[in-house]
Amino acid sequence: MKPLVRNAALSSYIELSQSLGIDPRALMKQVGLDPVGLAVQDRWIPGAAVAELLELSAAAARREDFGLLLAERRRFSNLGPISLVLREEPDARSAVRLLVRQERMYNEMLRSRLTEANGLATLKVSLALGEVREARQSVELAVGVLHGFLGVFLGARWQPLSVCFSHGAPHDMAAHRRFFGPVVEFDQEFNGIVFYATELDTPNTMSDPLLRGYARQYFDSLAVSEDTTELDRVRELIEVLLPTGRCSIEQVAGSLGVDRRTVHRHLATSGETFSSLVNATRTELAEQLVANPSRSLTEIAGLLGFSAPSAFSRWFRDQFGSSAREWRALRSDPGPVPN
Incomplete structure (x- = not known):
């Protein structure tokens, strides 16, 4: 398996990049990393992607x-x-x-x-x-x-x-x-x-x-x-890759330095498939994101890796039994005020 590092390895990366006049978001997307994910310091991301990002940033800023x-x-x-x-x-x-x-x-x-x-x-x-x-x-x-x-x-x-x-x-x-x-x-x-x-x-x-x-x-x-299992590694990478639109088993396998059959085998020992793990991860993230009224549903669809808001809407209704808008309204409604 290829090594992972904590998001904290990129602590202050965005601030430094902006101070040097380069676009951190574009550079992170180029190596398959999500800027929003940096808010979670203890999340694990591919070490090779971090190394590539730093080299690209040094070149873009012309700072050795x-x-x-x-x-x-x-x-x-x-x-x-x-x-x-x-x-x-x-x-x-x-x-x-x-x-x-x-x-x-x-x-x-x-x-x-x-x-x-x-x-x-x-x-x-x-x-x-x-x-x-x-x-x-x-x-x-x-x-x-x-x-x-x-x-x-x-x-x-x-x-x-x-x-x-x-x-x-x-x-x-x-x-x-x-x-x-x-x-x-x-x-x-x-x-x-x-x-x-x-x-x-x-x-x-x-x-x-x-x-x-x-x-x-x-x-x-x-x-x-914090003894990280292979299942934990795959789950972490799914979270990282979903917003990039490149969350595939091939991409996860490549980040871990193995082939897709090896990933399938590790997941099978835990009674999971790649599709079931992606769906479970999306469901968990959707509950957090949709409950936040400051995020638009279109933005959430992108963060969960859906190619179009309509695909997200269909998936959400299948998972939660209502539309995302209805689900959000129910969560934000405090109910009747008692007399």
Whole structure:
């Protein structure tokens, strides 16, 4: 299966794109992603599509530092639920090791590794995209986010010994030097950050020892509940692909890096078919969308992947026993006011 990442990987993408004068909606649709879906930070989307989007955006904006500009806008909370646990770790070493060990909770294509030798600590980063693809912007985003993560624990004035990239230097290094300082290097053997190992002993000033046990218990329960199954993966991709009008089993299989028969086989073990899962997903989304009076029924038809409003109307009546307009009116009517 091809790796997935949380929507949070594109946190602030729309704002950054607009500030640089490029159209984020058009670029996202080009790679099969839905801008509206970014509102749900914990939804999973194809990692390769994110990597392609960042490269297209960098080219459109003529900014070789696009990934780094995105990293500058990241916040600690963008890591998702795991950030609550990391905040209570006793020191920087414990926090980094936990982040590396549980990276699949927030990004399945990220491969990071912490090593310590000869007084130095090296945090290496690589990406497993599941296919051959340019990923300069994604690499710089990942390294930039990890640099910012270390800064949270080591202080705003902290600076590593070296920040390394295996790709070549950009024409303008101003953003890289502003972000990393004068220690950034290109054409190196790996992507990552080198710093003194003793810095990992820095106590975590955010940590509350009384809360640490509760945070760990929460994390353990969360890790089990977020154990993503193949059915979950397919359902997530259906939600992502419906608004694009390209929600087919071939498209889902391609995003997962398998053939359509493999998808059919995985769904069959759960007693589902692709059609039944699409219908169930549409039904669940329709209840949420139609209940919102600020959305037009034509817009909802598009978000649910129908080629025309009339097709949506027929489907809705079959599923709910009334027209979408009647169903909405019943939900919005508070009923008679008692005397």
